[in-house]
Structure formats: C-alpha cells, structure tokens
Amino acid sequence: MVATYEAGATINAVAAEFGVNRETVMRHLHRAGAKLRHQGLNEAGVAKARELYLSGETLAKVGATLGVAPGTVGRYLRADGVALRPPLFPPGPARPTACDPTAVPSSMLSGSR
Numbered sequence: 001m002v003a004t005y006e007a008g009a010t011i012n013a014v015a016a017e018f019g020v021n022r023e024t025v026m027r028h029l030h031r032a033g034a035k036l037r038h039q040g041l042n043e044a045g046v047a048k049a050r051e052l053y054l055s056g057e058t059l060a061k062v063g064a065t066l067g068v069a070p071g072t073v074g075r076y077l078r079a080d081g082v083a084l085r086p087p088l089f090p091p092g093p094a095r096p097t098a099c100d101p102t103a104v105p106s107s108m109l110s111g112s113r
Contacts, residue, residue, distance in 0.1 A: 002029060040068070046080055049073050052065060054082070058088070
C-alpha cells in the first residue's frame, strides 16, 4: 500500500486496488510513517466540482468523480460561494441510546416492580 501511495496513487485509488476502505489505507499509511499528501481540490478541481454540482450532481457523486470525500467538495464549494442544496435525506430525530434513561422501559427502572 505504501509503495502504491508513494508512487502517486490517491488514497481512494489505493483503497480500490487493495479492496479496502480508504480509512484502512490512511491508518496503514500513518502506522508506516508515510507522509500524507494534501487531499484537497486545486483551482481546476473546484471549477470542475462547481460545474458538476450546478449541473445537478450530488456532493457524493462529485466527490467520487474527483477522488475526494463529499464533505471536502461541500467545503470547497461553500468557500467558492456556491449555495448548497438541502440534503436528500436530512437527519431524522435523535434516537435514544442505552445511556438515555428515557430509553429504558419504566418497569426496568429501580423501584418499579
């Protein structure tokens, strides 16, 4: 992985070649002491992202095309003055967790038998 990355492949390309998640590649590179390259967009990349996004592509699709994460695309587009569309699937209400006392049935709370 390190040799492939240091030869110029992107993290996404290394992940695809080895059949692993990009986070796995990044952890491996970090442990191996590899110097990570800046993974942002240059001016041409921002222009292409703008063109694709304004033509109707999603941040995820633009990111996949340009080899960066959707959040990276959104960050660069906002900085470039592009108004982002609302998400297709906005986050729903927060789900209760096991640590949330309202998530435990009252019959299981102490003193309730």
